Amino acid sequence: MSKSLDLVRLSNKDLLCTSALPLADIEQIYATATLLKNGRTEHTAILQHKRLAMIFEKDSLRTRFTFDIGMQDLGGSAVFMDHRDARIGSRESVKDIAKNLERWVHGIVVRTYKHKALEELAQQARIPVINGLSDFVHPCQGLTDFFTLTEKWGTVRGKTLCYVGDGNNTCHSLIHTAAKLGANIRICSPEGYEPNSRVVSGAMRVALESGSEIQILNNPDQASEGADAIYTDVWASMGQEDEIEERNGIFAAYQVDADMMRRANKNALFMHCLPAHRGWEVTQEVLDGPQSIVYDIAENRLHVQKAILALLMH
Numbered sequence: 001m002s003k004s005l006d007l008v009r010l011s012n013k014d015l016l017c018t019s020a021l022p023l024a025d026i027e028q029i030y031a032t033a034t035l036l037k038n039g040r041t042e043h044t045a046i047l048q049h050k051r052l053a054m055i056f057e058k059d060s061l062r063t064r065f066t067f068d069i070g071m072q073d074l075g076g077s078a079v080f081m082d083h084r085d086a087r088i089g090s091r092e093s094v095k096d097i098a099k100n101l102e103r104w105v106h107g108i109v110v111r112t113y114k115h116k117a118l119e120e121l122a123q124q125a126r127i128p129v130i131n132g133l134s135d136f137v138h139p140c141q142g143l144t145d146f147f148t149l150t151e152k153w154g155t156v157r158g159k160t161l162c163y164v165g166d167g168n169n170t171c172h173s174l175i176h177t178a179a180k181l182g183a184n185i186r187i188c189s190p191e192g193y194e195p196n197s198r199v200v201s202g203a204m205r206v207a208l209e210s211g212s213e214i215q216i217l218n219n220p221d222q223a224s225e226g227a228d229a230i231y232t233d234v235w236a237s238m239g240q241e242d243e244i245e246e247r248n249g250i251f252a253a254y255q256v257d258a259d260m261m262r263r264a265n266k267n268a269l270f271m272h273c274l275p276a277h278r279g280w281e282v283t284q285e286v287l288d289g290p291q292s293i294v295y296d297i298a299e300n301r302l303h304v305q306k307a308i309l310a311l312l313m314h
């Protein structure tokens with residue numbers, strides 16, 4: 001028997017960005033995720049008769065499957081809307097979408113191009129809205145990444161994660177989460193592709209309290225030296241397809257390969273949110289190598305998101 005679940009609601013109605021999540025909420029998500037992971041077949045009624053709407057403007061494998069399966073594991077169900085051809089707010093206003101959905105379902109997961117639309121939806125809807133990736137952040141990913149590292153290391157406090165690549169949505173959520181948890185983070189991007197400066201300055205303020213050290217660098221050799229984990233993501237995110245060729249040239253020196261892994265700490269972990277472009281941001285050898293934990297992270301998306309659903313919707 002696993003420990004019984006003590007579900008206290010998170011501080012906010014929605015989960016849009018980790019920067020708005022108090023440390024105590026992150027700790028509660030992680031504790032709940034661990035219990036749900038260890039007793040996967042035991043907590044099947046937490047969201048009985050609850051329904052989740054999933055509106056995705058972009059492709060997805062992991063986020064779509066894990067939220068859907070997560071709802072089923074907890075006794076509820078999910079309804080998916082493939083929004084590939086129409087953006088949120090184009091057929092009808094964001095307000096009307098919110099006011100309709102709240103009459104039928106108990107929560108909404110949104111994958112969108114515009115973070116602002118997500119904020120407006122959350123403001124208009126009386127039910128929880130969860131960010132399944134926006135142009136700005138990918139909070140469920142960052143939370144899962146550090147949950148997985150906590151499983152591997154016991155604690156992330158004082159450990160160093162080096163993110164090599166584009167200062168994108170995934171990168172922003174890693175910075176937010178690291179700063180809250182007291183992990184050190186080095187971001188290494190080509191000039192002009194660094195993370196949003198407001199994300200960095202905000203995280204640096206949080207870091208004053210948590211003890212996290214945040215560095216923004218341009219040299220991959222310097223950044224990877226002695227790191228405990230190396231992380232990368234695609235060089236062109238969804239919506240930037242027309243920049244792929246240009247970016248492939250600019251980012252070529254930022255590929256994670258066996259040499260970079262050797263510069264990091266012995267037994268350093270390799271991380272990627274996936275999908276990966278094998279042979280571009282990471283070599284096949286590293287992605288499939290013994291230090292790679294990419295599928296452990298993908299598995300944990302399910303457990304962490306089940307915790308988020310349970311804590312927001314029970």
Ligand code: CP
Pocket residue numbers: 059060061062063064133141273274275
């Ligand atoms: N990492 C991640 O969010 O994967 P999907 O784009 O497949 O959902």
Ligand code: NVA
Pocket residue numbers: 133168169170233234236237238273274275
């Ligand atoms: N940065 C990537 C993450 C995909 C999970 C994108 O936005 O396409």
